[in-house]
Amino acid sequence: MPSMAVEDYLKTIYSLSAGAEAASTSAIADRLGIAAGSVTGMLKRLAEQGLVEHVPYYGARLTAPGEREAVRLIRRHRVLEMFLVQVLGYTWDRVHDEADSLEHAATDELIDRMATVLGEPASDPHGAPIPAGEGRFVEAHFPTLGEMAVGTRGVLRRVQDEDPEALRYLAELELVPGTELELLERAPFNGPLKVQVGGRERFVGLELARSLEVEAVDPVARRPKKNKAKTSAGATKHV
Amino acid sequence: MPSMAVEDYLKTIYSLSAGAEAASTSAIADRLGIAAGSVTGMLKRLAEQGLVEHVPYYGARLTAPGEREAVRLIRRHRVLEMFLVQVLGYTWDRVHDEADSLEHAATDELIDRMATVLGEPASDPHGAPIPAGEGRFVEAHFPTLGEMAVGTRGVLRRVQDEDPEALRYLAELELVPGTELELLERAPFNGPLKVQVGGRERFVGLELARSLEVEAVDPVARRPKKNKAKTSAGATKHV
DNA sequence: CCGGAAGTTTAGCCTAACCTAAAAAAAGAG
DNA sequence: CTCTTTTTTTAGGTTAGGCTAAACTTCCGG
Numbered sequence: 001m002p003s004m005a006v007e008d009y010l011k012t013i014y015s016l017s018a019g020a021e022a023a024s025t026s027a028i029a030d031r032l033g034i035a036a037g038s039v040t041g042m043l044k045r046l047a048e049q050g051l052v053e054h055v056p057y058y059g060a061r062l063t064a065p066g067e068r069e070a071v072r073l074i075r076r077h078r079v080l081e082m083f084l085v086q087v088l089g090y091t092w093d094r095v096h097d098e099a100d101s102l103e104h105a106a107t108d109e110l111i112d113r114m115a116t117v118l119g120e121p122a123s124d125p126h127g128a129p130i131p132a133g134e135g136r137f138v139e140a141h142f143p144t145l146g147e148m149a150v151g152t153r154g155v156l157r158r159v160q161d162e163d164p165e166a167l168r169y170l171a172e173l174e175l176v177p178g179t180e181l182e183l184l185e186r187a188p189f190n191g192p193l194k195v196q197v198g199g200r201e202r203f204v205g206l207e208l209a210r211s212l213e214v215e216a217v218d219p220v221a222r223r224p225k226k227n228k229a230k231t232s233a234g235a236t237k238h239v
Numbered sequence: 240m241p242s243m244a245v246e247d248y249l250k251t252i253y254s255l256s257a258g259a260e261a262a263s264t265s266a267i268a269d270r271l272g273i274a275a276g277s278v279t280g281m282l283k284r285l286a287e288q289g290l291v292e293h294v295p296y297y298g299a300r301l302t303a304p305g306e307r308e309a310v311r312l313i314r315r316h317r318v319l320e321m322f323l324v325q326v327l328g329y330t331w332d333r334v335h336d337e338a339d340s341l342e343h344a345a346t347d348e349l350i351d352r353m354a355t356v357l358g359e360p361a362s363d364p365h366g367a368p369i370p371a372g373e374g375r376f377v378e379a380h381f382p383t384l385g386e387m388a389v390g391t392r393g394v395l396r397r398v399q400d401e402d403p404e405a406l407r408y409l410a411e412l413e414l415v416p417g418t419e420l421e422l423l424e425r426a427p428f429n430g431p432l433k434v435q436v437g438g439r440e441r442f443v444g445l446e447l448a449r450s451l452e453v454e455a456v457d458p459v460a461r462r463p464k465k466n467k468a469k470t471s472a473g474a475t476k477h478v
Numbered sequence: 479c480c481g482g483a484a485g486t487t488t489a490g491c492c493t494a495a496c497c498t499a500a501a502a503a504a505a506g507a508g
Numbered sequence: 509c510t511c512t513t514t515t516t517t518t519a520g521g522t523t524a525g526g527c528t529a530a531a532c533t534t535c536c537g538g
Contacts, residue, residue, distance in 0.1 A: 003525090004509065005522075005524075005526090007524075014456065024485080024486090025485075025486060026484090026485060028317075029466075034525090034526075035483075036487085036525055037487070037489095037526090037529090038526055038532060039486095040525070041488095041525080042486055042524095045524085056486075056487070056533090056535095057485080057486060057487080057532095083410040087326070087354060088349070088353065090352070092494080098346060098348075098349060101345075101346075102341065102344050102345065102349075104344065105340040105341050105343065107337060107340075109337075113327040113329070114327065117326065117327065136505065150495090242495090244495065246496080263515080264515075264516060265515065273496075273497095273518065274496075274497060274498075275515075275517085275529095276497075276499090276517070276518080277496050277497070277514095279518080280495080280496085280518095281494095281495075281496095284494085284495095294506065295516075296502095296503060296515080296516060297504095304486090374525080
């Protein structure tokens with residue numbers, strides 16, 4: 001049974017090694033708010049337990065068992081977030097911390113019961129997909145608003161930001177998963193983006209826009225030319 | 240912020256020092272499954288933090304802040320148990336352990352939201368009263384079936400047993416809080432009790448009977464004589 | 479290809495909670 | 509009242525998971 005600390009490391013390494021690269025010691029240390037030296041020590045322990053592969057000076061990546069455990073944790077976290085919002089009335093900006101502490105204490109049965117009550121949800125309140133109990137899980141991504149071409153229309157699918165302030169702000173702008181939007185303008189010099197959302201025009205800073213994943217929609221009657229490449233790319237993997 | 244270990248000690252000391260006596264080191268050690276020597280060490284730490292008053296060789300009792308904390312924990316535990324049963328479909332024999340680990344991770348806000356969803360329940364699935372968020376809390380008790388006089392009728396109010404086996408057995412016999420029952424016979428030499436419950440006659444061992452708290456009911460038309468003393472005693476405090 | 483900056487590991491130290499075994503105090507039996 | 513048993517405390521040891529500071533790699537600019 002992994003301890004809380006071990007679980008936190010696994011989750012962190014998982015999310016850092018998304019692009020198949022190894023997670024660096026300092027990146028892990030940063031995320032967890034822990035000194036780098038302590039991380040090295042823990043990586044050695046994790047390697048002994050066979051949860052992590054650690055090549056000194058090059059970083060760590062999860063082994064198969066380590067990844068299985070990490071995915072289980074992510075499932076727990078996301079089901080909990082959804083439950084907190086749907087059943088207990090939390091707002092989406094306040095669920096992260098609560099779920100973070102509960103995920104270490106909850107049993108799989110508890111999580112499965114919550115998922116049942118929720119109707120086996122496919123994603124959490126921020127649009128992050130919820131892994132099933134078993135089986136492979138690959139975290140697919142849509143392109144972000146920050147990298148989309150002007151004129152693209154689409155549906156906001158996921159918000160990759162945990163900062164409560166940012167989330168509250170986005171909710172005010174109606175920028176929540178499921179919302180339709182269109183990128184109208186892009187100010188020069190990495191300036192803010194003008195976006196049409198819910199009948200209104202909004203301005204979104206580039207940084208924030210980079211955390212908004214959008215599924216592009218084929219502009220049915222408009223621009224019948226060459227949007228296909230972009231759209232299909234958006235629907236598949238996109239690191 | 241008390242650690243899990245500290246919280247467990249506080250809860251244990253609280254429940255052991257019910258009758259105003261101090262909790263002994265070995266009793267605490269037993270409950271927690273910990274060596275006596277370790278308990279002494281922890282009691283010293285708790286005393287330093289002002290949560291416990293520890294007189295060497297005589298035992299420990301909670302200070303006012305310690306008791307406040309313990310009551311908060313009990314509230315969390317019992318609300319969680321109720322929530323697990325009512326919302327997530329657990330049976331009453333399986334909620335204790337799950338609640339025990341969750342109670343350390345749950346925030347007060349989470350608990351309060353659960354209580355709201357449940358309609359501010361007054362007791363947990365075993366009939367144990369749930370303390371309010373604030374204010375004094377005295378754990379009142381009813382007399383147990385084991386000490387009641389033959390012929391007494393009453394309502395089962397609380398089951399003081401955590402053993403899942405026992406709880407499943409009691410549920411089969413319909414011996415759950417709220418059930419009406421009458422003590423019919425008491426076998427000699429501390430033998431089993433014959434009890435009328437839900438139209439059937441059941442036999443209950445004395446040990447088990449001692450964990451069943453019953454609120455006596457005035458036998459309205461029967462035996463109009465001298466049952467009053469017993470009945471009123473049952474409704475008040477009864478350590 | 480050399481030297482410093484940045485990143486990583488090692489070494490030594492700390493705390494919370496546990497353990498066991500021995501010493502000390504309290505309680506009960508005769 | 510004394511002697512033995514039980515209970516409690518003390519003393520010394522362990523493990524997980526942190527920290528800092530120094531030593532070592534790796535990387536990158538010139």
